[in-house]
Amino acid sequence: MAALDLFGRRWNLRIVWELQHGPVGFRALQQRCDNMSSSVLRQRLTELLDAHLVTQQPDTAYTLTDLGHGVYQALRPLARWSDAWASALGEDGEH
Amino acid sequence: MAALDLFGRRWNLRIVWELQHGPVGFRALQQRCDNMSSSVLRQRLTELLDAHLVTQQPDTAYTLTDLGHGVYQALRPLARWSDAWASALGEDGEH
DNA sequence: GTGAGTTGATTCGATTTCCGAAGCGGCAGG
């Protein structure tokens, strides 16, 4: 239930999603997230750091922990579903 | 990506989660969601209705569509992960 | 049929969150 609360906050899902490919720096991460506000990004990152989903490397780059990588795995069915969702909505509006 | 936006809104994940057991009325649904604000609940419900994840029955009760049920299925890995997450955080703070 | 209780739904002012742009100090290279 706490998970639904954490991920119910804007950008948290997206940030985990964008960190899947490996360590990313602060400003680069911001750009990947549609240039979201830097203030909110920092806020979200501390939340994810506290939740032990994200770690900060010696070179200050951010990356997923093992736990965080588990989230990404758990998120993949949702990504697969979103494809079905998109096509279902697409058939709606056409013709 | 639109899915991350929709579910990045507060309560949307929770509402889908709470509708898993079948049709629920407006006020009952509100109570299940920690007595969330009724104004926001209505707003979220119209969003979910527009997204075809939720339908309103003749007796005005809300229930998941087939599409909405797919979301719930896609959410179950996340629920399973949250258990591992909870125990990992639990070991942290103890002793 | 009238009065009390419940339900889905709306309104509105207050609070919280989010945004975005500017700016900070630190650290490169030229």
Next chain:
DNA sequence: CCTGCCGCTTCGGAAATCGAATCAACTCAC
């Protein structure tokens, strides 16, 4: 030095969220 990039902070305004009051419709008891 100066310029440019970096992680990060500050702050004022905009937007989302809240909470409580309220409405019309419906039920049920009496």
